[in-house]
Amino acid sequence: MVNAMTVSKILKNSSYLLSALLIAACQPPAPTDDPAATENNPAVDTPVVITDDSVTITPDHILSIKPSRYQPSLGLQGNIEPIKQTQFVTVHPINVEEILVTKGQWVEKGTPLLIVRRLETESKTVNSSNTSDDTAADSGKPDQDTEVQSGTDVAKQTNAQDTSANAKPNQPAVNNDTTIKKALSDGTEPLTTNAAITSSSDGDDDDDEVNSSKGIENSKPQYKLITIRASFSGRVENLYAKAGQKLEARMPLLKFSDETKLHFTAMLPIQAEPQLSVGQTVNFTAENILEKFTGQISKLTATSQPKRLMVNVDVIDNEVSRKQLLPNMQVTGRVNYGQIDVGTIVPKRALHDVDLTELQSPPYKPLKPLTANVWIIGQDQHLKRYPIEVVEYNPSTEQYLIAGISNDSLICLADLPLDSDGKKVNVS
DSSP states (O other), rough: OOOOHOOOOOHHHHHHHHHHHHHHHHOOOOOOOTTTTHHHGGGGGGOEOOOEEEEOGGGGGEEEOOEEEEEOOOOOOOOEEEEEEEEEEEEEEEEEEEEOOOOOOOETTOOOOEEEOOOSSSOBBBBBBBBBTTTTTSOOOOOOOOEEEEEESSOOOOOOOOGGSSTTTOOOOOOOOHHHHHHHHTOOBEEEEEEEEEEEEOOOOOOOOOOOEEEEEOOOOOOOOEEESSSSSSSEEEEEEOOOOOOOOOOOEEEEEEHHHHHHHEEGGGGGGOOOOOTTTEEETTTTOSEEEEEEEEEEEEETTTTTEEEEEEEEEOOOOOOHOOOOEEEEEEOOOOEEEEEEEEEEGGOOOOOGGGGGGGSOSSSSSSEEEEEOOOTBBEEEEEEEEEEEEETTTTEEEEESTTTOOOOOOOOOOOTTTEEEEOOO
């Protein structure tokens, strides 16, 4: 038989336990950033009721605005290339007399590269004010880095010293480079040119010259040997010709570049032009390399067909870049612009009409502006399909940062048909 004291003790202990349970039940749930709380909430999948003029949803379909600060930036992608590079191309048919360098060789400015002779063809004249014939093989790039020396500068050529020996008694011969340059600059009568090489270059070199043997037109021009020299210090990337080979016009001879000064070019929508300026810092990475590199915008060019913005980024030369970066490497970088802005954090199910695959790997930001749509509940309690920009993905929370929503709006997480736009929202 249980005495009164024992019953009293059991009731007392039971009251303590009941009080503890009641207190625990009244406590609010701990805050969490776990995306499963939103993405996997069964209430979110509760069917919505849609009529001709209204949409009925539950409170779990409504996402309050959660702001987050971020730095606006643009993605840049391109391939590493030497800033200075030249490809020599034949303008007239020539014979390759001698090749003085090998593929991969580093040479200093002014070093002889090739010796060629222009083959005799139907005589042509070139006016000093119109040199389109000599530049016909140009690749379309603006800078000319050709440096062609006459055969008199080559020690081996002792049998082709002067065209004056073949000149007629009453016909003067022009065999002095200085005289030729002055005559051309003064706009004199057309002169016959023996130059047979042109080149295209990405670099600017004010010291470049074209010093070819020129003489007053004769019935049968006497073409001398031409020595092609390096217009800047660099490496021989490719040799396209062989000694003794005859080449027609517009045939490549040699590709030459300075790999110590590198850059890359990226294309952006023309709308990005106001956000960028020369001198801005660009941080970038290269494929299969862990190190990060730094560059600087050196040139911005707007193209018309199609309307795009071409961004040239010079690589900052340092020990890391010299050891790691090579021509033809693909690089991806970002450039910051403007002031710190405020965006909104949303789960994946809030975003519509967008492919988010690009954001699933570092740097978890889109290379180009990434647009999507979200459903917004306005202050008038009506739905609106609203365009936004996806800024960034957070892999730890599996949520996205978006820009373009005001703080006084609510986001609807329900997957609604397009004709829900403009309908009134009821919450049950």
